[in-house]
Amino acid sequence: MTNPALDLFNDRLPHKPYFSDDLHFGVRIAGKERAILAKYIQFNQPHAMFWLGFDIDRLGAAIDWSDRNAPAPTLTITNPANGHAHLLYALKTSIRTAPDGKMKPLRYAAAVENALRKKLGADAGYSGLICKNPNHGHWKIAVWQPELYTLDWLADSLDLNALNAANDNAIVADYGLGRNCTLFDKTRKWAYRAIRQGWPGYEQWLQACYERASAYNRQLTSPLDEKEIMGIAKSIAKWTFSNFTESGFDEYVQRTHLSPIQSVRGKLGGVKSKGGGRPKGSYKSDSKGVVKPWIKLGISRSTWYRRIYKK
Structure with a gap:
């Protein structure tokens, strides 16, 4: 009897995943056919995240997500010796992590992942590179949610406002994605x-x-x-x-730095700074009419500039 969740896991594996049979000896890389036999395996593509993965190091990790009012994981992969588990959430649409990907979706995904990690009480030091391989007979696996998640569906169960996720400048730097x-x-x-x-x-x-x-x-x-x-x-x-x-780049400069364009930019800059960024005032000037405000204040020029640019 086939397991659709396990089939999905295998279909989404990288062509050459990292794998390990003993984490004390680190990880290696090999073809999918070899890596799929190992105890631990890389479960996301190098530039696309199809799964949100979480490492929970406590007894009952595979079932206590319901007590925390967290969404049900797609798969739980449990160590029968101590009850510790990896929880995997399958995404309907992958998250592109390549450098040409858009930052807004990536930030949103990072906020969702971090909020879910906190709700599950998962390990904040987990890198998300490899997980317990559900194909390996050493682990106990269970399927909880057969439907694929969207980020919005997951977010419905989480408090993203607490993480200031709506702020485009907020980066969750401490965990995973x-x-x-x-x-x-x-x-x-x-x-x-x-x-x-x-x-x-x-x-x-x-x-x-x-x-x-x-x-x-x-x-x-x-x-x-x-x-x-x-x-x-x-x-x-x-x-x-x-x-x-x-x-x-030379072509770009020629195209975007024409005199009419620069003139418009200069006018806009002048409006924004209300006539320029230099401080106004009856500062002393030298014989050539160059303003030297530090003379009036009785301080050095370097001290004056440091004070101005701290403002």
Whole structure:
């Protein structure tokens, strides 16, 4: 007798997943046919999240979601020795995590994931890379919700307002998808500008992206592992290297920095700053008419600028 939820799990596996038979010896990568025999396996695609996964390290983890008024998981995969479990929620539409994906859906997904993690009382240090493999006979599996979830359906059971999820600037950086969201957001914004500094070759550019992503990763409460950082860096490096060229940028500058356009931008900037950002006042000036307000205040020029730009 077939299990539709298990079939769905297997259909959505990456072509070459990470896997492990003993986490003490780390993870390896291999073809799907080999990896599917292991105790632990990567369950999401490199650039698409089909499952929200949660690690719950307590007795009764596979059933106490109902006591917490959390939505029913699609699958629970339980360790019979201690009752700890992975809870998987199957999504109807995958969440794109590649650097060319839109940030708004990614932020929303991160907020939903974080709210659900809190409601379930799941481990905040879980990276979400691999889970207990439901194909392996060592684990006990159960199917609870056969229908595929949308993010809105999950959100109906959660308090997203408490996480300020409606705020586009709110990034949930401490858990799962939120960490990917943070690294993608920061690293790709840096990459859009940095690649224009000399237009480096691909290998040099990949190393630069990796070092920058690693630096941002160290700022997270629960950092991602090295393989995930390299995956993010490689995605950003490949995409920007393919889509950003010196000739393309020159063409963009010529197209968007024509004199009429710059004139309009200058006028708009003047309106926004109400006549410019310089402070007004009867400041002293030198013999050439250059205003020097620090002279009147009796302070150095550097001190005056520090005070101005702190405001």
